[in-house]
Amino acid sequence: MARKLTVVLSQAPGKHPAKRGLEESVAAALLVEPGVELAVVPNLYDLGPDHTGRLFLDAVRGDMVVISWLYPRAAFWLLDRNGIKGHYGETALKPPADDDEEETDTDTPVEKKETIGPAGTIPDRHIYTLDFRDAKSPGPFVDEVRRILAECKSRHEAKASSPPPALLELGLPAKSPIEPGLAAFSPDQLLADAGRRWYPVIDYSRCTNCLECLDFCLFGVYGVDDHDRIVTENQDQCKKGCPACSRVCPEQAIIFPEYKSAAIAGANDGVVGGLKIDLSKLFGGDAGDAITAAVAERDRELVADGRQAVGATIGIPKRQEGRDHKPKDELDKLADSLDDLGV
Amino acid sequence: MGKHPAPLPGDRRYCRNHMWCKATDDGYRFGFTAYAVRLMQDVYFLEWSVDAGAAVAARQPIGFLESSKAQSELYAPLAGTVLRFNPSLLNDPSAINVDGYNAGWLFDLSGDPVGTLDVHEYRDFLTAGWEHTQRLLKKQVHETEDE
Numbered sequence: 001m002a003r004k005l006t007v008v009l010s011q012a013p014g015k016h017p018a019k020r021g022l023e024e025s026v027a028a029a030l031l032v033e034p035g036v037e038l039a040v041v042p043n044l045y046d047l048g049p050d051h052t053g054r055l056f057l058d059a060v061r062g063d064m065v066v067i068s069w070l071y072p073r074a075a076f077w078l079l080d081r082n083g084i085k086g087h088y089g090e091t092a093l094k095p096p097a098d099d100d101e102e103e104t105d106t107d108t109p110v111e112k113k114e115t116i117g118p119a120g121t122i123p124d125r126h127i128y129t130l131d132f133r134d135a136k137s138p139g140p141f142v143d144e145v146r147r148i149l150a151e152c153k154s155r156h157e158a159k160a161s162s163p164p165p166a167l168l169e170l171g172l173p174a175k176s177p178i179e180p181g182l183a184a185f186s187p188d189q190l191l192a193d194a195g196r197r198w199y200p201v202i203d204y205s206r207c208t209n210c211l212e213c214l215d216f217c218l219f220g221v222y223g224v225d226d227h228d229r230i231v232t233e234n235q236d237q238c239k240k241g242c243p244a245c246s247r248v249c250p251e252q253a254i255i256f257p258e259y260k261s262a263a264i265a266g267a268n269d270g271v272v273g274g275l276k277i278d279l280s281k282l283f284g285g286d287a288g289d290a291i292t293a294a295v296a297e298r299d300r301e302l303v304a305d306g307r308q309a310v311g312a313t314i315g316i317p318k319r320q321e322g323r324d325h326k327p328k329d330e331l332d333k334l335a336d337s338l339d340d341l342g343v
Numbered sequence: 344m345g346k347h348p349a350p351l352p353g354d355r356r357y358c359r360n361h362m363w364c365k366a367t368d369d370g371y372r373f374g375f376t377a378y379a380v381r382l383m384q385d386v387y388f389l390e391w392s393v394d395a396g397a398a399v400a401a402r403q404p405i406g407f408l409e410s411s412k413a414q415s416e417l418y419a420p421l422a423g424t425v426l427r428f429n430p431s432l433l434n435d436p437s438a439i440n441v442d443g444y445n446a447g448w449l450f451d452l453s454g455d456p457v458g459t460l461d462v463h464e465y466r467d468f469l470t471a472g473w474e475h476t477q478r479l480l481k482k483q484v485h486e487t488e489d490e
Contacts, residue, residue, distance in 0.1 A: 016388060241392070241404065260407060260416055277413040277480060279382060284360030284402050284418035 003156065004037040005149045006060045006182075010044040010068035010075075012132070013196060013258070019069065022132060026067065029138040035149050037182050042194040044068050044078060045257050052189035056182070057084050061123070063152040065089075065145055067130040074257040074266030075129035078201045080118065081232070089128030093135065093144040113251070116204040116229055126152065198258070199235035200245060203266070206253035213245040213254060215315035216294070218302065221245070239301040244294035248317060291316065349377040349469075352444055356456060357465035358420040363444065370426050370453035378469060380443050382480075383410040389436040391417075391450075395427050399452075408436070423454020 007030055012019040023040075030038045041053030044066065048054065057064075057079070064086065068075050076088055128148050135141060200213075200221065209230055214222040222245075223233030232238075246254040246264045255266035261278060295316070299309035351357070355365040361379035365372050375383075391406040399405055399419040406417035419425075428450045432438060438447035460468060 014390065018387070260414065279379075279413045279415035280418075282361060282382070282476060283379070283415050284358075284420065 003062050003152075004035055005063055005065060005145070005152060006037050006039065007065045007067065007145055008057065008060075009038070009040045010066060010070070011040065011042050011191075012069045013043040013046060019132065022136070022138070026132075026138045026141045029142045030145060033142065033145065036145060039182055039185070039190060040187070041190050042192070044075060045070065046194040046197045048194065048197070049082075051194055052185055052192060053194070054082065056185045056190060057082075059184070060084075061125065063089070063125050063127075063148075065128045065130060065148055067132055067141060069132045070129075070257045071255075071262075071266035071268070072129040072131055073203060073268060074201060074255045075131075076127060077203045077205075077255065077266075078257060079127060079129075080204070081201055084127070085118070085120065085122050086125045086127035087122060089126035089148065091128050091130055091144060092147060093130050093140060095131070095134045113208050115251075115253075116207045116209050118204060119229070126155075196240075197236065198240040198256070199238040200232055201255040201257060201266070202230065202232060203253045203255055206251045208251055208253075210250065212248055212250065212315075212317045215317075216248045216298070217245050218298065218307075218310070218314065219305075239304075242297050242301050244297040244301075247290040247294040247297075248315075250317070349381055351376065351378075351462050351466060353462045356459040356461055357468075358459050359468060360418055360420050362420050362449070364420065364456055364459050367451055370423070370451050371456055372448050372451050373420060374448040375439055375443050376465075377443060380440055383408070383413050383415070384440075385411040386436045386439045387411065389432055389439075391428055393425060395425050397425050399423065399425060417449075419452070421452065421454050421456060421458065423452045426451040426453055 009023055009027055009030075011023055027038060027040060030036055039053075039056060041047065041056070042051075044053075047057075066075055066079065070078070072091060079085070130141065130144060207230060209228075211224075211230060214224070214230060219237050219239060220234055221232055221238045223231055225231050243256045243259045243261075243264045246252075246256055246259070252263065254264075256264050257266055259265045260280070291312070295312050299311060302309050352363075355363045357363055357376060358373070361376050361382075362373045363376050380386075386408055388409040389406065390408075393399060393403075393405045399422065401419055401422045403419045404416050405419050405425070408415055408417060429438075429448050432447070432449070436447075439449075441447065
């Protein structure tokens with residue numbers, strides 16, 4: 001099949017010269033790559049529903065590679081939330097020093113708890129989300145795009161040679177829909193300034209719909225859909241810089257892709273490569289546990305809005321509740337004896 | 344405390360967030376101490392999230408930096424009004440490393456320098472905090488959950 005692979009580069013917000021340099025060299029290398037259709041858009045996270053870049057992404061029907069300065073998980077669920085859906089394409093591009101980490105297969109996650117999972121119909125295509133931070137030169141990105149191109153081609157060939165499973169096709173858009181193609185979008189419009197935005201992205205492969213975020217956030221960001229599933233109802237009511245609900249989430253399912261700490265920005269658990277030491281606590285940041293930090297952040301935003309700070313009186317998960325009623329086990333006894341020592 | 348000497352000039356006061364603080368005509372000037380620079384190493388990216396003229400609360404996040412070894416949110420050392428940021432750092436923050444006590448100053452702030460330390464107090468603060476600092480750094484190397 002002569003289908004092209006769409007590669008979308010999402011620029012870094014701001015004008016970080018090193019980041020812009022890498023974007024430009026990757027773009028230059030991919031521009032001459034056969035079988036690739038290249039588009040450059042502003043930071044994916046900042047694209048509002050009316051931005052040309054977003055309309056372009058909506059229009060792409062085939063397999064897609066998105067290279068952004070976001071963690072792959074964050075970029076994938078960000079697109080999903082915006083209705084740009086597909087199967088999660090596993091990338092072979094990994095952060096440096098990540099060799100011995102176990103691969104997690106996001107297509108078929110091993111779930112301990114029941115999660116919401118992807119909603120609606122997933123079109124028959126794959127979306128690969130690569131992270132610009134995973135390599136310092138264009139070479140690895142070009143190699144990975146070539147690998148994905150080959151992977152998609154063989155996947156389509158395998159599909160074409162076997163009779164289509166009739167059931168899977170139900171409810172999908174008609175085959176070979178007319179794509180407007182990249183030519184329909186002018187590069188200037190694609191790159192129009194998108195402004196900066198700030199809102200949570202829910203990873204539905206982790207979210208268990210416990211609704212603790214809905215209870216905790218007092219700014220009306222969260223709501224539920226017709227099936228009582230959590231959704232970010234009012235993205236733009238979210239308070240810039242505040243990641244409090246993410247700290248409260250027991251499953252680490254809430255991503256703020258631009259938050260400085262990797263865990264909240266959507267890094268996979270156990271990803272160490274490329275991470276830097278965070279000196280924030282030494283330089284005056286709040287120390288303490290996640291709930292305390294979340295309460296302080298929420299109060300700061302409430303006061304900035306001219307409202308009353310509520311401290312820990314509203315929406316605090318009571319995960320320890322009821323513990324006292326259980327008979328004490330060995331660990332409890334040990335803890336008690338330590339308490340008695342007064343150390 | 345470490346093997347490397349971290350010079351601390353006696354002509355200024357110090358903050359617990361590892362900034363120095365020196366009176367100017369209209370307020371106080373702040374910059375990183377040699378200790379902070381030693382931890383960060385080469386700073387190559389610095390941005391401020393508030394504008395000059397903004398009123399800030401103590402410990403309010405006001406910016407972000409990234410260096411060869413570390414990244415950090417930056418916090419206001421005291422409550423007051425930001426008078427100006429060092430314009431020469433915005434395109435090239437290397438002066439933080441080269442001349443952190445003079446040309447590499449970060450910002451001027453007007454406010455009450457309550458809670459700042461003199462050089463001896465800051466030295467004691469560093470010595471007392473060194474164990475904790477090492478624990479904090481080593482902990483991060485071993486686990487990625489930094490919250």
